[in-house]
Amino acid sequence: MKRTLFLNHAVYLLLLLSLAGPAAVFADEDDHGHGAENHGHEEAGHDEGEDKDAHGETGHGHEEEGGGHGGHDEEAASDAELSEAQQHMAGIETLVVKRQSLGAAITAPGEVMLNAYRTIKVTPRISAQVIKRHVRLGDHVTAGKALVTLSSVDMAEAQGALLSAKVELRRVKKLGRKVVSEKRYVAAEIAYQQAYAKVRAYGMTVAQTDALLKTGDASKATGQFALLSSQSGTVISDKFIVGEIIEPGRVLFEISDESTLWVEARLTPEAATDVEIGAPARVQVGKRWLTGKVTQARHTLDETTRTLGVHVEVPNPDDAMHPGQFVSVVIEGKKKQQGIVVPLSAVVRSADGDWQLFVESAPGRFEPKEVEVLQTVGNQLLTQGIAEGTTIVSKGAFFVQSEIAKGGFEIHNH
Numbered sequence: 001m002k003r004t005l006f007l008n009h010a011v012y013l014l015l016l017l018s019l020a021g022p023a024a025v026f027a028d029e030d031d032h033g034h035g036a037e038n039h040g041h042e043e044a045g046h047d048e049g050e051d052k053d054a055h056g057e058t059g060h061g062h063e064e065e066g067g068g069h070g071g072h073d074e075e076a077a078s079d080a081e082l083s084e085a086q087q088h089m090a091g092i093e094t095l096v097v098k099r100q101s102l103g104a105a106i107t108a109p110g111e112v113m114l115n116a117y118r119t120i121k122v123t124p125r126i127s128a129q130v131i132k133r134h135v136r137l138g139d140h141v142t143a144g145k146a147l148v149t150l151s152s153v154d155m156a157e158a159q160g161a162l163l164s165a166k167v168e169l170r171r172v173k174k175l176g177r178k179v180v181s182e183k184r185y186v187a188a189e190i191a192y193q194q195a196y197a198k199v200r201a202y203g204m205t206v207a208q209t210d211a212l213l214k215t216g217d218a219s220k221a222t223g224q225f226a227l228l229s230s231q232s233g234t235v236i237s238d239k240f241i242v243g244e245i246i247e248p249g250r251v252l253f254e255i256s257d258e259s260t261l262w263v264e265a266r267l268t269p270e271a272a273t274d275v276e277i278g279a280p281a282r283v284q285v286g287k288r289w290l291t292g293k294v295t296q297a298r299h300t301l302d303e304t305t306r307t308l309g310v311h312v313e314v315p316n317p318d319d320a321m322h323p324g325q326f327v328s329v330v331i332e333g334k335k336k337q338q339g340i341v342v343p344l345s346a347v348v349r350s351a352d353g354d355w356q357l358f359v360e361s362a363p364g365r366f367e368p369k370e371v372e373v374l375q376t377v378g379n380q381l382l383t384q385g386i387a388e389g390t391t392i393v394s395k396g397a398f399f400v401q402s403e404i405a406k407g408g409f410e411i412h413n414h
Helices: 002-075 084-090 153-175 182-202 206-215 397-413
Strands: 093-096 099-113 119-122 128-133 146-151 224-228 233-237 253-256 260-267 280-285 288-297 308-315 326-343 355-362 365-370 372-377 380-384 391-395
Touching: 099 308, 099 372, 119 233, 146 153, 153 182, 153 206, 182 206, 260 280, 260 326, 280 308, 308 326, 326 372, 326 391, 355 397, 365 397, 391 397
Parallel strands: none
Antiparallel strands: 093 391, 099 260, 099 326, 119 253, 128 146, 146 224, 233 253, 260 308, 280 288, 280 326, 288 308, 326 380, 355 365, 355 391, 372 380
């Protein structure tokens, strides 16, 4: 009996253990596992702290690097030093600035014209036929150059009369005044002079006439003669054909000296009152500026545009302008302002958008200098912020600016 009870208790205890044991075992393992995990987190936290310290050190490293870049900025190039060879290759030119007066800008459209005072029209004085052309359209001719050979019946008669008069004058002179009456002697001289004047009036030059007389041959009185250019210039027009009969007064050639041209600017009557004869003017041809002066002003309005024409005389180097070309004209008005005047090519925009030019602080060394532009008249600027007598770069400013920028870039990358 007792043994039976003992067995029952033993079975009961085993049953309880079998039910409670796994839970207790898992609970213990969970507690231990969580502890490990917590411990792991603490270690991880420590590692992260170390990482943070490491990042902190890295951050300090960046700050140090930043400090290094700041040092480069302080050492950034602020000037450019160029050798004479570099300046020559870049086309750099300098000038010493001085105080000047600059008039208010009067801007107007303009048209290029031939300089009428340096243009000639070649025409025959008698009816003639074109025998030979000696120059062509666009040719440059010099004064005295033969342009065309003509032949005329009237000229042939005049040449024959001249040769005959020359023979008669020679005869009476040979006989002498003792043999020939005074009346005949004077008549011979007058006839010769009239014959000479006639061929000259018809268009022969002194040299051509004397050459004909020197031959003394009546068969040379063919009526041929050459028209010559009375000035140097370019053949602008030649509207005729060889063999054509030309009437007196017809223009065979137009020759103009294009080294100086006129530009007619069209101004309103109000603007024209502020323009003086001799006033400086600038003409823009494409990207190029040419300098001239006002030489004439019309006194009647154009019926269509109701504007006044003002003639600006402009040197035409390298044949930059051509008659009929449209251009922009800027004329200096009467109202003047004093200041340092520099060419447009001397100034550039700085990195912050201000105007600057480059001062030659020492031979070959150029430094930027900010200036204020007070007024612009064509390619001339009235500025403030630079002293009179300073040497600046007048041409090649962009090259100097790029050299300074390149120097700063190289220092920064170093």
